[in-house]
Amino acid sequence: MTQQPELDIPSGAPARIATPGPGDARLARLSLNQRTTAHWSLREAIEGSVAAGLTSIGLWREPVAEVGLATAVQWVRDAGLRVSSLCRGGFFTASAEVAVKEAYESNLAAIDETAALGARTLVLVPGGLPEGDRDLVAARDRAVRAIERLVPYAHEHGVNLGIEPMNPIYAADRGVISTLAQALDIAERFDPADVGVVVDTFHLWWEPGVAEQIARAGQRIVSYQICDWITPLPADTLLSRGMMGDGHIDFAAFSSAVAAAGYTGDVEVEIFNADVWGAPGDQTLATMARRYVELVEPYLHV
Amino acid sequence: MTQQPELDIPSGAPARIATPGPGDARLARLSLNQRTTAHWSLREAIEGSVAAGLTSIGLWREPVAEVGLATAVQWVRDAGLRVSSLCRGGFFTASAEVAVKEAYESNLAAIDETAALGARTLVLVPGGLPEGDRDLVAARDRAVRAIERLVPYAHEHGVNLGIEPMNPIYAADRGVISTLAQALDIAERFDPADVGVVVDTFHLWWEPGVAEQIARAGQRIVSYQICDWITPLPADTLLSRGMMGDGHIDFAAFSSAVAAAGYTGDVEVEIFNADVWGAPGDQTLATMARRYVELVEPYLHV
Numbered sequence: 374m375t376q377q378p379e380l381d382i383p384s385g386a387p388a389r390i391a392t393p394g395p396g397d398a399r400l401a402r403l404s405l406n407q408r409t410t411a412h413w414s415l416r417e418a419i420e421g422s423v424a425a426g427l428t429s430i431g432l433w434r435e436p437v438a439e440v441g442l443a444t445a446v447q448w449v450r451d452a453g454l455r456v457s458s459l460c461r462g463g464f465f466t467a468s469a470e471v472a473v474k475e476a477y478e479s480n481l482a483a484i485d486e487t488a489a490l491g492a493r494t495l496v497l498v499p500g501g502l503p504e505g506d507r508d509l510v511a512a513r514d515r516a517v518r519a520i521e522r523l524v525p526y527a528h529e530h531g532v533n534l535g536i537e538p539m540n541p542i543y544a545a546d547r548g549v550i551s552t553l554a555q556a557l558d559i560a561e562r563f564d565p566a567d568v569g570v571v572v573d574t575f576h577l578w579w580e581p582g583v584a585e586q587i588a589r590a591g592q593r594i595v596s597y598q599i600c601d602w603i604t605p606l607p608a609d610t611l612l613s614r615g616m617m618g619d620g621h622i623d624f625a626a627f628s629s630a631v632a633a634a635g636y637t638g639d640v641e642v643e644i645f646n647a648d649v650w651g652a653p654g655d656q657t658l659a660t661m662a663r664r665y666v667e668l669v670e671p672y673l674h675v
Numbered sequence: 676m677t678q679q680p681e682l683d684i685p686s687g688a689p690a691r692i693a694t695p696g697p698g699d700a701r702l703a704r705l706s707l708n709q710r711t712t713a714h715w716s717l718r719e720a721i722e723g724s725v726a727a728g729l730t731s732i733g734l735w736r737e738p739v740a741e742v743g744l745a746t747a748v749q750w751v752r753d754a755g756l757r758v759s760s761l762c763r764g765g766f767f768t769a770s771a772e773v774a775v776k777e778a779y780e781s782n783l784a785a786i787d788e789t790a791a792l793g794a795r796t797l798v799l800v801p802g803g804l805p806e807g808d809r810d811l812v813a814a815r816d817r818a819v820r821a822i823e824r825l826v827p828y829a830h831e832h833g834v835n836l837g838i839e840p841m842n843p844i845y846a847a848d849r850g851v852i853s854t855l856a857q858a859l860d861i862a863e864r865f866d867p868a869d870v871g872v873v874v875d876t877f878h879l880w881w882e883p884g885v886a887e888q889i890a891r892a893g894q895r896i897v898s899y900q901i902c903d904w905i906t907p908l909p910a911d912t913l914l915s916r917g918m919m920g921d922g923h924i925d926f927a928a929f930s931s932a933v934a935a936a937g938y939t940g941d942v943e944v945e946i947f948n949a950d951v952w953g954a955p956g957d958q959t960l961a962t963m964a965r966r967y968v969e970l971v972e973p974y975l976h977v
Binding site: 502507508509510513540541542544545546551552554555578579580581584602604605606608609610620621622623626 | 804809810811812815842843844846847848853854856857880881882883886904906907908910911912922923924925928
C-alpha cells in the first residue's frame with residue numbers, strides 16, 4: 374500500500390471515528406506501555422487502562438519499585454490486567470568489572486520482577502558505548518556475553534529475554550544492537566523459549582529486508598511495540614516518537630508481517646514524546662485506541 | 676582499539692599539535708567538502724583550501740551554479756585543485772511522472788557538471804518518501820530504477836554514480852538507502868566503473884558487519900567522507916554532524932578498513948553543524964587538518 378486511510382486528527386480535536394471502549398473486541402490485544410503516559414503513576418496507568426477497555430499493560434521497573442513489587446503485582450491482578458512486558462533489563466555493555474557485576478545483578482532482579490508480575494517477556498535494551506570507548510564491535514560482543522550469562526536464570530524463572538534492536542540513532546548511547554537481523558543472529562544461539570526479540574516499529578521501520586527478518590523471527594517475536602517515526606524529528610531524540618498515523622511508518626505492512634510470522638501476543642503502544650506527555654492521559658489512551666483500530670488491528674489477522 | 680589518542684581541544688583553543696600546512700605530505704588526500712564551510716563562497720572555499728595546503732575539494736552543485744559551471748571549472752583548474760566529488764545527484768524517489776522526469780533531467784545535468792569539473796564521482800543522495808507515501812520498499816525500488824536509467828549517460832561521460840547510503844535517521848525525508856550492504860546490493864548490478872558507493876562514517880558507523888561490507892565494496896568505494904557522530908545529537912538532525920574526534924566513531928578502525936579495501940582516493944570532510952558553521956572558515960580548516968592527521972591519515976596506509 375502507498376497511502377494509509379484518512380485519519381482522525383491529532384488528540385484534542387474531534388475524532389473521525391468513535392473511540393472504542395470496554396468490551397470492544399478490537400482492543401483485546403492493545404496494551405499501554407506506561408511510558409506513553411509518563412506523568413501517570415502506576416495506579417493511574419492501571420485505572421486508566423481499565424477505563425479505556427484495555428486488558429493488558431506494559432510496565433517499567435522504576436514505577437513498580439516505587440510502590441513495591443508485591444503491591445504492583447496485587448494491583449494488576451485486582452484490575453484483571455495482563456502484564457505484556459516489563460521494561461527493562463539490559464544496559465550491560467560496560468567493560469569495567471564493577472559495572473558488569475552491577476548490571477548482572479540488576480538483570481537478575483529484573484527477571485525476578487518479570488516472573489512475579491506474570492509477564493512472559495523482559496525487554497532488554499542493550500546499552501551504548503561506555504564513556505570514551507569507541508569500539509562498537511566489542512560493546513556488541515559484551516552484550517552477547519551478558520545475555521548468555523542471564524539465560525540460565527531466565528530459563529529457571531520462565532522468563533523470555535526479549536532483545537530489543539534499537540534505531541541506530543541510539544547506537545552510541547542506548548542500544549548497540551541496531552537491526553532485527555543482528556538481534557536474531559544473537560537470539561538464535563539460544564532456545565526460543567529463553568531468548569526472543571522485541572519488534573518495535575520506531576526502531577525497525579527503515580531496516581532493509583525487515584519483512585524477511587520478521588518472517589525469520591517467527592516465534593522469537595515476544596513483544597510487538599508500536600509508535601511512529603515523525604519528521605522533523607523532535608529536538609530531543611529520546612522524545613522523538615510519534616502517535617501512530619502522525620508519521621511515515623506503514624503500520625498495515627508492518628503489522629501484517631508480524632501477524633504472518635505467527636505473533637498472537639499483545640501490541641504495546643510506547644510513545645516517548647513531550648507533546649503526548651503534555652496531554653491528559655485519558656485523551657492519549659482514546660487517541661491511541663482509535664489509531665490502533667484504524668491502522669493496526671485490522672492487519673493483525675492472518 | 677577502545678580509545679582514541681588524546682585530542683587537541685575544539686576549535687578556538689590552542690591546539691595540542693601544530694597545524695599541518697601547505698607542502699605537508701600528510702594532507703595529500705584531504706579534501707574540504709565545501710558544505711563544511713557553508714558560509715564561504717566557492718571562491719573563498721577554493722582559496723581557503725589552497726591556503727590550508729589542500730589539493731582537493733568536494734563541490735556542491737548550487738554554489739557552482741551561482742558562478743556558472745565554466746567559471747567554476749576555470750577557478751579550480753587555476754587553483755590546481757582536484758574535485759574529489761560533486762554533491763549531489765539523486766532525489767529520484769518521486770512517484771509522480773512530472774517529478775520523475777524533472778529528477779532525471781536534473782541528474783543528467785549533474786553528470787555533465789561532474790564531467791566538466793573533472794571529478795570521478797557524482798554523489799547520489801536517493802531522496803526520501805514522497806509526501807503522504809509510506810511505502811519504503813517501493814521508494815527504494817524507484818531509486819534503483821532511477822540509477823539504472825542514468826547509467827548509460829554516466830558511462831558515456833566517464834562519471835561514476837556514487838550511491839550514498841544514509842543514516843536511517845534520514846530514511847523518511849532524505850535517503851531511503853540505509854546501509855552499505857543495501858547500497859552494494861544495488862551497485863553490484865552494474866559495472867564498477869559506472870556505479871560505486873560513498874562510504875561516510877556518519878551514515879555507516881553503526882552498521883552491523885560494516886567492516887565486512889567495506890571489504891566487500893573494494894573498488895566500488897568512490898568516495899570516503901568523514902565526520903563524527905556526537906551525543907547528545909544536535910536538535911536539527913540535518914546539522915547533527917561533529918568534527919572528527921568529538922564523538923563516538925572509531926576513525927582508526929574505519930579508515931583502516933577503507934584502506935584495506937583498496938581505496939586510495941581523497942578523504943572528504945563533510946560536516947553539517949551550526950557551531951562549525953559559526954566558526955571562521957580558516958579555523959575550521961585548521962581544526963579538521965589537525966584532527967585528520969591525528970585520527971585518520973595514519974590509518975590510510977595498508
